[in-house]
Each structure stands twice: as structure tokens, then as C-alpha cells.
Amino acid sequence: xxxxxxxxxxxxxxxxxxxxxxxxxxxxxxxxxxxxxxxxxxxxxxxxxxxxxxxxxxxxxxxxxxxxxxxxxxxxxxxxxxxxxxxxxxxxxxxxxxxxxxxxxxxxxxxxxxxxxxxxxxxx
Numbered sequence: 283x284x285x286x287x288x289x290x291x292x293x294x295x296x297x298x299x300x301x302x303x304x305x306x307x308x309x310x311x312x313x314x315x316x317x318x319x320x321x322x323x324x325x326x327x328x329x330x331x332x333x334x335x336x337x338x339x340x341x342x343x344x345x346x347x348x349x350x351x352x353x354x355x356x357x358x359x360x361x362x363x364x365x366x367x368x369x370x371x372x373x374x375x376x377x378x379x380x381x382x383x384x385x386x387x388x389x390x391x392x393x394x395x396x397x398x399x400x401x402x403x404x405x406x
Contacts, residue, residue: 284308284379284395291375291400294367298404302362304377304397311358315385317394318351318362320373320402327376329391333360335382367404374399 290302304316315334321327331341333351341349350363360377378394 284311284314286377286379286395286397288375288377288397288400291402293403293405296368296404296406298367299363299365300367300402301364302375302377302400302402304360304362306358306360306379311353311379312355313382314379314395315382316351316353316360317378317380317391318349318360319376319378319391320371321376321399322373328373330362332385334385364402369404369406372403373401375402 285307286304288302288304292300294300312335315332317332318330319327320330329342330345330349331339331351333339333353339351348366353360376399377397378391380391380394384393
């Protein structure tokens with residue numbers, strides 16, 4: 283089992299940058315691929331990207347080039363660097379951990395461990 287705690291959410295101006303962190307505890311961090319998601323109240327959760335245990339990454343097309351996900355297994359932490367932020371980026375941001383086997387199978391992130399989220403607000 284993995285316990286995840288996100289931090290770094292804040293209010294920023296459009297065009298600004300923010301880095302979110304997600305610290306994991308419990309099971310071995312390197313046994314999981316890590317994902318970042320966001321959700322606006324009343325809307326579906328949106329996948330933003332994933333970093334595998336080999337540091338390979340995948341991104342939602344609309345954030346590709348603006349957002350970057352990285353991980354530091356020595357700190358059991360995954361990061362989401364957000365640049366050139368837009369008001370549409372305002373949301374609650376969540377990290378999630380999915381077992382490597384499930385990642386390779388392409389299993390639903392519904393089976394993942396989730397953090398409580400951190401709020402990001404981007405003003406114009």
C-alpha cells in the first residue's frame with residue numbers, strides 16, 4: 283500500500299510557473315509508475331501524464347511542452363513542473379501510484395493509490 287501527499291498548490295498569475303510535489307510512503311516507490319491528474323469541480327478527472335520507473339514519460343497533448351513530470355526515487359517523490367500556466371489550468375491536482383504490472387497492462391487508474399490533492403488557481 284502507498285500513501286501519497288501532494289503539496290505546492292498555490293495561486294499564480296497566467297504565464298507563471300508552479301511545481302507540485304507528491305511524496306510517497308509505504309511500499310517501495312520504484313515499484314510504481316506515477317501519474318498526475320487534475321479535476322475541476324463538476325467535471326471528469328483528467329489525466330495529465332505519467333512517469334514510469336525508468337523515467338520515461340507520457341503527456342496529454344494539451345500540456346505537452348508546458349508540463350513536465352519527473353521522479354526522484356531516492357526521495358520517493360514525483361514532481362509536476364507547470365510552465366506558461368493558463369486560467370484553464372485551475373483545478374485540484376492529484377498524484378497517483380499504479381503498480382508496474384498494471385501500468386504495463388494499461389490498467390485503469392481507478393486501481394491506483396491516490397493522494398488528497400492540492401489546489402492550483404491561475405488568474406488572468
